[in-house]
Amino acid sequence: MTRSARSARPARPASPAAGFRGVLALGGAALPLYAFLARLPAALCPIGTLLLINERDGIGDAGAVAAALWLGQALGGPVIGRLADRRGHRPVLLLACAANAAVLLALVAAVLGGLPLPVRMTLAVAAGLTVPQVGPLARARWARLAGGQGKEHKPDKADEAAEAAEAAEAEGKEGEDKKEDKDKKLLDSALSFDTTLDEVGFMVGPALAGILAVTVHPASALLLAAALILVFGTLFAVHPTAPGPTRAAPGARAGVRLWSPGLVLLFAMAVLQGAAWSGANTGVNALAESLHEPGAAGLVWAAMAVTSSIAGFVTVARPGSADLAVRLRWTIAVQAVLTLPLLAVTGLVGAALAVAGIGLAVAPHLIALFGLVERTGPAERMGEAMTVAGSGLILGQAVAAAAAGPLAAAYGYRAAFVVACAAAAASAVLAAAAVSAVSALSALSALSAVSPPSAATRTATPPAPSPVPRDASPDRPRSRR
Helix, strand or coil, X not given: CCHHHHHHCCCCCCCCCCCHHHHHHHHCCHHHHHHHHHHHHHHHHHHHHHHHHHHHHCHHXXXXXXXXXXXXXXXXXXXXXHHHHHHCHHHHHHHHHHHHHHHHHXXXXXXXXXXXXXXXXXXXXXXHHCCCCHHHHHHHHHHHHCCCCCCCCCCHHHHHHHHHCHHHHHHCHHHHHHHHHHHHHHHHHHHHHHHHHHXXXXXXXXXXXXXXXXXXXXXXXXXXXXHHHHHHHHHHHHCXXXXXXXXXXXXXXXXXXXXXXXXXXXXXXXXXXXXXXXXXXXXXXXXXXXXXXXXXXXXXXXXXXXXXXXXXXXXXXXXCCCCHHHHHHHHHHHHHHHHHHHHHCCCHHHHHHXXXXXXXXXXXXXXXXXXXXXXXCCHHHHHHHXXXXXXXXXXXXXXXXXXXXXXXXXXXXXXXXXXXXXXXXXXXXXXXXXXXXXXXXXXXXXXXXXXXXXXXXXXXXXXXXXXXXXXXXXXXXXXXX
C-alpha cells in the first residue's frame, strides 16, 4: 500500500493508558465519585438496620429484618440488571433510586412506630428488591467505556466502513493486536479500580453507621443512605456515560443466553466468597460479644477493608501480566490459607490481625472474579451478568449468617470461624478444579463472535459487496471481543 493510501485510512482513536490516569480519562473524575457515594448505602443499610432494630427490639428481630433485606437484594439484583440492559441505565436507575429511598424512609418509620415484625420484614424485602445495583452496573459501564464490549454488534455505518477499509485493516493487524492488548489492560485497570471502590465503601460504611448511631441517632445511618441514593444515585443515572438500551433486532436479546457453564462457576465462587466473609464477620461479632466489647467488632472488621483497599489500589497501579484465570486461582488459594489463623484467635487484637491478613487477598480475588464475569457474560446482558455475581456474594453472606449465628451461639465464636474456613477452602478447591474451564469458555465465546451472523444480529441493510473477488480477498480480521 502506498504512503498516500496509508495516510488516507481513517485514524482510530488511541486508547488511554492503563492505570489511574487512563481510568479517569475514560469517564472523568465525576463518575467514580458519583458511583462511590451512590453505592455507599449498600454498606450502610445492613449495619444500620441491625443497629436501629437491636437498639429497640433486640438482636432476634434485628437479624430477621437484616436477613430479609439481604434476601430482597439477592433476588432483585439480576432483575434490576436485566431491566437496565433492556431499557438503558438511566430510566431504570432513576426509578430504582426513588423507590429505594422511599422504602428506606418507610422502614425507619415502621421501626420507630413499633409496627409488627412482619411489616418491617416486608419493607426490608422491598428495600432490598429496589437497591439500584450501582456497583455491578458501574462495572458494566466501565467495561463498556474501556472497550470491553467489542463483541457488540456495530451500527450499519461502522459495518460499511469496516468493509471499505478491509485491506487496510489487514495490513495494520499487528498494530490492532497491540491496541487490543492495550484495551485489555485498560479494561482490567477500570474493573480493578471500581472493585477497589467497593472495598473502600465497605470500610467507610460500617464505621460511619456506628459513629452516627452513637453520636446522632440509631436511625441516622438509614436516613443518610436514603439521601445518598436519592442524590448521588440520580447523578450516577444521568451521567453522560450511562448506556442506553442494548442495540438488537426485535426478539434478538431474548435469544442471548445469560447462564453459561463459566458464569455458573463464577456465581458459585461468589457465593462461597460471601459465605467466607459472613462466617468470619459472625465470628468476630461473637468474639466481641463474649469479651463484653460488642462495639469493637466494627473496628476489627474494618481492618480487612483497609488492607483489601490497599491491595486493590496496588493492583490498579501494577496489574501484572498474569491471566485473570490464573490470578483468580492463586488469590483464592492464598485467601484460604490466610483464613486459617482465625481458628487460633483468642482476642480482638488477634482477630484484627487475622482479618487484615485475609484482606490482602480479597480485592485481588474480586478483581479477577468480576474481570472473568465480563469476559464470560454476553455483551447484550452484561449488566445482568454483573448483578448475578453481586447477588451471589449477598446470597452467600445470608446463607452463612443463618448457619454461623446459631453455631456461634451454641459452640462459641470458633464455630463461626470454621464456617469461614470451610467456605474459603471449598472455593479454592472449586477454583483449582474448574477455573481453567472458565478461561476456555471465554475463548470459545470470543470465537463465536466471528461465526456467520444469525437473524438476531444481522443488520437491516446488507453490507456493500467487496470490490475484490472472494477467492482473492485477504483474510478478514476477526472482530474483537
